[in-house]
Amino acid sequence: MDIAVETKALRRVYRSRRQEVVALDGIDLQVRRGERFGVLGPNGAGKTTLIKILVTLLLPSSGEAFVDGLDVIRQFREVRHRIAMVSGGENVGFGMLKVREQLWMFSQFYGMPSAQVRRHIAELLERLGLSEAADRRVSALSSGMRQKMNLIRGLITNPRILFLDEPTVALDVGAARDVRDEVRRWMAEDPSRTVILTTHYMMEADELCDRVAIVNRGRIVAQGTPAELKQQVQQDAIVDLQLSPGNRLLDALRAVDGVAAASVSEQDGIDRFSLHLSSDAALSGVMRVVEGSGRQIRGVQKREPTLEDAFVKLVGRGMAEEEQA
Amino acid sequence: MSEAIAQWRGFKAATRLGWKIxxxxxxxxxxxxxxVLRPLSAAFILVIMYRVISGGAPGTGAYLAFLVSGVAFWSFVQYGFAGLSNxxxxxxxxxxxxxxxxxxxxxxYVYLLGRGLAQLASAAASAVIVLVVATVALRLPIHPLGVNYPLLLSASFLALLAVIGMAMAYGLLLLQAVDAHGYxxxxxxxLYVISGAIFPITVLPGVLATLASLSPLVYWMELIRRSLLGSQAIRMFPALSDGDVMLRLVVTTVATLLLAHLVFTWADRQARRKGLIDMESNW
Known part of the structure; x- marks a missing residue:
C-alpha cells in the first residue's frame, strides 16, 4: 500500500505556566496516496495541531510523523518541497500586492519557472471566478475572495500532498461549493495527489472525502469511509425532535430506556434534538419525558443516519456540545 | 531544477516583496x-541640537562631521535591523x-535576506541624501574624489552582513512575544547608543564601552569616517591603523554572524516547539 502520510503514537501537549493541554493524545493514522482524507471533529479536537505538525510548523511532544515517507522532524526541508497548506477563516495576504503578483511571488518561493506559473495562475483565477480581481490589491478583496486566492496559492505550487485546514469555514454556500469543486477537479487531474482536509462540517466531509477520521479530544475515535462510519448507526432509528425552548431536557432524554445517544442544537428559537433509538419502541418513553417537561412538540421525523449521528454515537454528545465542553 | 536556482528565485521574490512593503x-x-525628508529631519535635529549646545565654538566642525557621517550611515542599521526584525x-x-x-x-534565511535587502536599498538612498545635503549645507570636509571607496565599501559590506545576521536572530526571538510592536x-x-554613531564609545561607562568594543558597528563607523574624512576624522581608535581596524571589523563580524546563527537556530527550534510561527499576536 502506498502511504502518503503516516503518524505513529503522535502526541502534542501545550504547556504554559498555569496549565497543560493535551491537544493530540497518541494519533495513529495512515493516509493512502491518492486519497481525499478528512479529519473531522469539533473545534479544539486537535485537527489543526495535527496539520501543523504534518506541515512542519510545529514539533510533536512525542511520536512520529511521516509525509511522503519523510520524517517531519528531521527531514522537514525535504517535506516542504512536497506539500502545501491552505488554512481557512483567516484574513491572509500581503495587502499591498495585487492578487496575481502575490500568487506569482509564492510560486517563486517554490522555485517555479515564471512563464509556466503565470499561465497556471490565469487558469486557476478563471476557474475560481477571480479573473476580474487579478489586478486588484489583496487588501481590497472580500474574505471569501481572499480564501479562494489562498486556495490558488496552495494549488499553483503543484504539491504532492495538499493540506486544507477548514478551507470553507466562513464562506458562503456558493464559494464553499467552488472550493470543494476545485479540490475535486485538482485531485482528478493527477491520481497520485493526496488531500488531507480538516473540517467540522459533517456534510463537507461526507461529500468530499474518501475516508474520514473522527477526532475528539486529541484521539481518533473512529475512521473509515463515510459509509462505513454511518453504518455504525445504521441499526439505530434516528429521530429528529423539534421542541419549543424550555428547561434542560437532554439528560432526561438520554436516561430513557432505548435511547443510545442524544444531542441538541438550537436553531431559530427551536431546540432540535437528535435521538438514536435502539428500537422504535423507545419513542414512547421519549414522548412521556417530553410531555412531562411541558414543552411543545414542533416536529418529529425519522431520517437516514449522517456522519453527525456517527459522531454522536461514538462520542456520546454532539459537536456543538463538545465544543462548549 | 537545481536547488540554487530555486533559492535564487525565492530570494528575488522576497526582495521584491520587501521593496513593495x-x-x-x-x-x-x-x-x-x-x-528624502525622513533621514534629513533626523540628521538635522541632531545637528541643530549640537549647534545650540556648542554655541558654534571654534573647533566644533570636526565633531559635526563625526556626527553627520555617523547619523547618515546609521540608517543602514535602523532600516536593516528594525525593518527586518519588525x-x-x-x-x-x-x-x-x-x-x-x-x-x-x-x-x-534566503527569504529574510531578500526581505531585508530592500530595506538596505532605502537605507543607502537615505545615507547618500544626508551626506550630500549635509556636505553642501554644513560645508563638511568630504570630497567625492578624495573618498577611500574600497575601504568604505568593504567595511560597509561586512557591517551589513552583521546587521542582517543580528536582525534575523533578533526577529526570530521577537516571535516569542505576543505583543511585539516597537521591539x-x-x-x-x-545599538545606536553603543555603536559610536553619535559620540565616541570612550564616553560610555566602562561596561558599555567594553560591550561596544565587541560590536562590529563601532569599527565600521570608524572606517566610514576615515574613508570619508581622511585625516580630518575624529578617531575613536587613534592607535590603530586602518588595517588594524579592518581586522577587528572582520573578527567581530565573523563572531557576530556565528552568534547570530546560533541564536537563530535556537529561536527557530523554539518557534517550532512552541508553535510561534503562526501564533495569534497583538499586531
Missing part, C-alpha cells in the same frame, strides 16, 4: 518626499503569511 503604502511621489513579526501578525513562507521550500526600534536604539 516598504514603498507601496502610498503614492510614489509621497514616498519619494518621505524618503518585518518578521509583521508577516506573522499583520499579513498572517509567515507560516506559508516558513513552510515553503525557500530557505527561511525592532528598541533593538536598533540600543
Amino acid at each position: 516598504s514603498s507601496n503604502w502610498t503614492q510614489p511621489l509621497i514616498f519619494v518626499i518621505y524618503s 518585518g518578521i513579526v509583521e508577516d506573522r501578525g499583520e499579513y498572517k503569511m509567515l507560516k506559508y513562507v516558513y513552510t515553503s521550500p525557500a530557505h527561511f 525592532g526600534e528598541l533593538g536598533s536604539g540600543v
Whole structure:
C-alpha cells in the first residue's frame, strides 16, 4: 500500500505556566496516496495541531510523523518541497500586492519557472471566478475572495500532498461549493495527489472525502469511509425532535430506556434534538419525558443516519456540545 | 531544477516583496518626499541640537562631521535591523503569511535576506541624501574624489552582513512575544547608543564601552569616517591603523554572524516547539 502520510503514537501537549493541554493524545493514522482524507471533529479536537505538525510548523511532544515517507522532524526541508497548506477563516495576504503578483511571488518561493506559473495562475483565477480581481490589491478583496486566492496559492505550487485546514469555514454556500469543486477537479487531474482536509462540517466531509477520521479530544475515535462510519448507526432509528425552548431536557432524554445517544442544537428559537433509538419502541418513553417537561412538540421525523449521528454515537454528545465542553 | 536556482528565485521574490512593503503604502511621489525628508529631519535635529549646545565654538566642525557621517550611515542599521526584525513579526501578525513562507521550500534565511535587502536599498538612498545635503549645507570636509571607496565599501559590506545576521536572530526571538510592536526600534536604539554613531564609545561607562568594543558597528563607523574624512576624522581608535581596524571589523563580524546563527537556530527550534510561527499576536 502506498502511504502518503503516516503518524505513529503522535502526541502534542501545550504547556504554559498555569496549565497543560493535551491537544493530540497518541494519533495513529495512515493516509493512502491518492486519497481525499478528512479529519473531522469539533473545534479544539486537535485537527489543526495535527496539520501543523504534518506541515512542519510545529514539533510533536512525542511520536512520529511521516509525509511522503519523510520524517517531519528531521527531514522537514525535504517535506516542504512536497506539500502545501491552505488554512481557512483567516484574513491572509500581503495587502499591498495585487492578487496575481502575490500568487506569482509564492510560486517563486517554490522555485517555479515564471512563464509556466503565470499561465497556471490565469487558469486557476478563471476557474475560481477571480479573473476580474487579478489586478486588484489583496487588501481590497472580500474574505471569501481572499480564501479562494489562498486556495490558488496552495494549488499553483503543484504539491504532492495538499493540506486544507477548514478551507470553507466562513464562506458562503456558493464559494464553499467552488472550493470543494476545485479540490475535486485538482485531485482528478493527477491520481497520485493526496488531500488531507480538516473540517467540522459533517456534510463537507461526507461529500468530499474518501475516508474520514473522527477526532475528539486529541484521539481518533473512529475512521473509515463515510459509509462505513454511518453504518455504525445504521441499526439505530434516528429521530429528529423539534421542541419549543424550555428547561434542560437532554439528560432526561438520554436516561430513557432505548435511547443510545442524544444531542441538541438550537436553531431559530427551536431546540432540535437528535435521538438514536435502539428500537422504535423507545419513542414512547421519549414522548412521556417530553410531555412531562411541558414543552411543545414542533416536529418529529425519522431520517437516514449522517456522519453527525456517527459522531454522536461514538462520542456520546454532539459537536456543538463538545465544543462548549 | 537545481536547488540554487530555486533559492535564487525565492530570494528575488522576497526582495521584491520587501521593496513593495516598504514603498507601496502610498503614492510614489509621497514616498519619494518621505524618503528624502525622513533621514534629513533626523540628521538635522541632531545637528541643530549640537549647534545650540556648542554655541558654534571654534573647533566644533570636526565633531559635526563625526556626527553627520555617523547619523547618515546609521540608517543602514535602523532600516536593516528594525525593518527586518519588525518585518518578521509583521508577516506573522499583520499579513498572517509567515507560516506559508516558513513552510515553503525557500530557505527561511534566503527569504529574510531578500526581505531585508530592500530595506538596505532605502537605507543607502537615505545615507547618500544626508551626506550630500549635509556636505553642501554644513560645508563638511568630504570630497567625492578624495573618498577611500574600497575601504568604505568593504567595511560597509561586512557591517551589513552583521546587521542582517543580528536582525534575523533578533526577529526570530521577537516571535516569542505576543505583543511585539516597537521591539525592532528598541533593538536598533540600543545599538545606536553603543555603536559610536553619535559620540565616541570612550564616553560610555566602562561596561558599555567594553560591550561596544565587541560590536562590529563601532569599527565600521570608524572606517566610514576615515574613508570619508581622511585625516580630518575624529578617531575613536587613534592607535590603530586602518588595517588594524579592518581586522577587528572582520573578527567581530565573523563572531557576530556565528552568534547570530546560533541564536537563530535556537529561536527557530523554539518557534517550532512552541508553535510561534503562526501564533495569534497583538499586531
